[in-house]
Each structure stands twice: as structure tokens, then as C-alpha cells.
Amino acid sequence: MKLKHLLAALAGACAMGAIATASDDDPAQATIDALNAELASMGLNLEVDKIELLGSGEGLNMGRTVINAARDKGNKQLSSDWAINDQFRGNRTNITYMIDSVDTTADFPAGEQPDVVRFGMETWDEETCSNIGIDELPAAAPDLGFVQWQVTGGAQGSTVTVGPRLGQVDVVHGGFLPQPFWDIIAGCAPGAGCGNGILGVNFTFTWIGTDWDGNGRSDVAIKESYYNDEFTWVNDGVLGERGDGVFDFATVALHESGHALSRAHFGDVAIHHKKGLTTSPAAVMNAIYGGVKRGLRGPDKGGHCSDWSAWPTQN
Ligand SMILES: [Ca+2]
Ligand SMILES: [Ca+2]
Ligand SMILES: [Ca+2]
Structure with missing residues (x-):
């Protein structure tokens, strides 16, 4: 299903309010359905399992997780x-x-950006409780991203990571994208604005019908992340606190890398009459941006360590 079909599927969908948890009737289900129809038509044994959206925290822009209904x-x-x-x-x-x-x-500066992504991946890698090997591969194409390829009707992005490189690369950082990508993936027509409050997104793709390790959980095939260039990003480690109007890329790269390594959103989000959205307890994996956080917090470490402790220690 190419862009025009995706848009047709989205026709009538309207901007949504903020919700924090999975919902069968979330408008982004249309994105999951469209992507899965395309994967099936390509003959691939893959499906989108969930979409994790990081909210900017401005106004009432919460994050949410949309699970394949x-x-x-x-x-x-x-x-x-x-x-x-x-x-x-x-x-x-x-x-x-x-x-x-x-x-x-x-x-x-563009030259700094790959290093920020590496910082995000390596910060999790440095947790010594579970020293999994996390290894960068040379990009298989300059413009990576299957979802981007899908949303743009093949004009941008690439199918290389679900095609010839399928099974070789686990995590794809697909880059910064402008609108209309964000409205489309959030489930409204371009320009309707439902994607405006999303800072970053992670797509989880699973194999269909396998449970290789027999743990009762679907096996992940690929994770793909993008960042919303409609926001203003900084990389000085100082700017990017709540209310600055700019966002620290390292903080968000660390969050999206957490999703890539199976961390879900964590903590409660509440609405405070003066502060707006608040989170408790504070964690990199909170569903909204909460200011500069370039180090893992207790809840982040706990989930990561218990999840990966069964894997062999590598460097
Ligand atoms: Ca890309
Ligand atoms: Ca499994
Ligand atoms: Ca920007």
C-alpha cells in the first residue's frame, strides 16, 4: 500500500486527544494496518507489532504506545x-x-548527529549488569527507513533493511523527518496536526509465527526510529530543559535507543494545574520529554538489566 492508499485509509481520521496507553481504536492503527498490508504484499514474514510515540510534553502532548490490534x-x-x-x-x-x-x-551540525545516536546506543551498552554486544554496521544505503519509504510512496527511505539486509541489521536510525510524516503515522491527514506533539517514534517489527527462544513472546526482527524535525534540536547538554522550546537530541536518542533495546515507556504521566504534564518517577523511558536526561535512571537500568541478563556478556 503506497502513500495514496494510506491516505485513503486515513480519510476521515481526525486529530486526536492525548492518550497514554495502547488503544484498539487509536488512529495510528491505520498506519500499522497499512504497513502490514505492504509487508504481506512484498511476501515478507514480518509485521509491525507496535508503534511507540514520544510526546514533547508541551501542552498536553503525551506519548503513547499503539499495539497491533x-x-x-x-x-x-x-x-x-x-x-x-x-x-x-x-x-x-x-x-x-x-x-x-x-x-x-x-x-x-550534521557531523555531530551520528555520534549522538551512537551515544544513545552505547549508554545502554555500558550498563555492566548486562554487557550485550551492540555493534554499528556501515549504512546499507544513505537514506534508511522502511516506514519512511512507505509513507513517501517510495520517494525517500529504503527497503534495503527489510529486503537484501533483512536479518542482518536489527536497529535502524532512520533520521530526522519533517511533516507530513508525523501526521500520517499518528493517524490523521497531512496538515491536520495530530503528529505535531511527537518528538520521536520507534516501530517494532516482529517475525510472524516464530518464538525461537520459547519465552512466549514474539521475536523482534527490526526496530526503526525517527526524529521530528518540526521541533528545534540542540546538542550542547545545557539547553533543552522544559520550557526552553528546544529539545536535547542526546536525550531523545537515548530514549529511542531504549526502545530499540526493548525498553517500554515507564512511569505515570499526570496533569498539574501549573506545571502541565508531569512524570513520576523520572526516567529516560518516560512517555514524554522531561528535560535533558543524558544518563539512565534507576527504573531504566532495572528493566534493562533484568531483560538482558540472560544474554552472554560481550563488549
Ligand atoms: Ca531516512
Ligand atoms: Ca520469543
Ligand atoms: Ca528542526
Whole structure:
């Protein structure tokens, strides 16, 4: 299903209010359905399992997680995770990633941007409780991103990571994208504005019908992240507190890298009459941006360590 079909599927969808949790009737289900129809038409044994959206925290822009409703309603596994030694990922015991090199933001020097993504991945890697191997691969194409390819009708992005490189690369950082990408993936027509409050997004793709490690959870095939260039990004480690109107890329890259390594949103989001949206407890994996956070907090470490402790220690 190309862009025009996706748009047709979205016709009538309107801007939505803020919700914090998965919902069968979330407008972004149309995006999951469209992507899965395309994957099926390509003959790929892949499906989109969930979309995790990071809210800017401005106004009432919460984040949310949208789980494939077809999975929710069926008798499939209730969640997903990477499977160690997964045959369909080359029996690897490490996690590999690629970084897009063309979809940069003009907000700070392009030359710094890959290093910020690496910082995001390596900060999780440095947790010594579970020293999984996290290894960068050379980008298989300058413009990476299957969802971007899909949303732009093949004009941008690439199918290389779900095609010839399928099973070789686990995590794809697809770059900074402008509207209308954000409205489309959030489930409204371009210009309707439902994507305006989303800072970043992570798409989880799972294999269909496998549970290689027998843990009752679908096995992840690929994770893909993007960042919203409609916002102004900074990389000085100082600017980017709530209310600054600018956002620290390292903080958001760390958050999206957490999703790539199976961390879900964490903590409660509440509405305060003076402060607006607040989170508790504070964590990198809060569903909204909460200012500069360039180090993992207790809840982030706890989830990461328990999840990855069964994997062999590597560097
Ligand atoms: Ca891209
Ligand atoms: Ca599994
Ligand atoms: Ca920007």
C-alpha cells in the first residue's frame, strides 16, 4: 500500500486527544494496518507489532504506545522481545544497528548527529549488569527507513533493511523527518496536526509465527526510529530543559535507543494545574520529554538489566 492508499485509509481520521496507553481504536492503527498490508504484499514474514510515540510534553502532548490490534485480539504472543541466537537474524548474540546519513536536521551540525545516536546506543551498552554486544554496521544505503519509504510512496527511505539486509541489521536510525510524516503515522491527514506533539517514534517489527527462544513472546526482527524535525534540536547538554522550546537530541536518542533495546515507556504521566504534564518517577523511558536526561535512571537500568541478563556478556 503506497502513500495514496494510506491516505485513503486515513480519510476521515481526525486529530486526536492525548492518550497514554495502547488503544484498539487509536488512529495510528491505520498506519500499522497499512504497513502490514505492504509487508504481506512484498511476501515478507514480518509485521509491525507496535508503534511507540514520544510526546514533547508541551501542552498536553503525551506519548503513547499503539499495539497491533490484530495481535491483541488474536491468540498470538502478548509481547515481543529480541530472541538470542535467533535463526532469522543469523544466530547472532549481539545487536547491530545502522544510522541514516542523509536525513539530518539543520538545527545543529550534521557531523555531530551520528555520534549522538551512537551515544544513545552505547549508554545502554555500558550498563555492566548486562554487557550485550551492540555493534554499528556501515549504512546499507544513505537514506534508511522502511516506514519512511512507505509513507513517501517510495520517494525517500529504503527497503534495503527489510529486503537484501533483512536479518542482518536489527536497529535502524532512520533520521530526522519533517511533516507530513508525523501526521500520517499518528493517524490523521497531512496538515491536520495530530503528529505535531511527537518528538520521536520507534516501530517494532516482529517475525510472524516464530518464538525461537520459547519465552512466549514474539521475536523482534527490526526496530526503526525517527526524529521530528518540526521541533528545534540542540546538542550542547545545557539547553533543552522544559520550557526552553528546544529539545536535547542526546536525550531523545537515548530514549529511542531504549526502545530499540526493548525498553517500554515507564512511569505515570499526570496533569498539574501549573506545571502541565508531569512524570513520576523520572526516567529516560518516560512517555514524554522531561528535560535533558543524558544518563539512565534507576527504573531504566532495572528493566534493562533484568531483560538482558540472560544474554552472554560481550563488549
Ligand atoms: Ca531516512
Ligand atoms: Ca520469543
Ligand atoms: Ca528542526
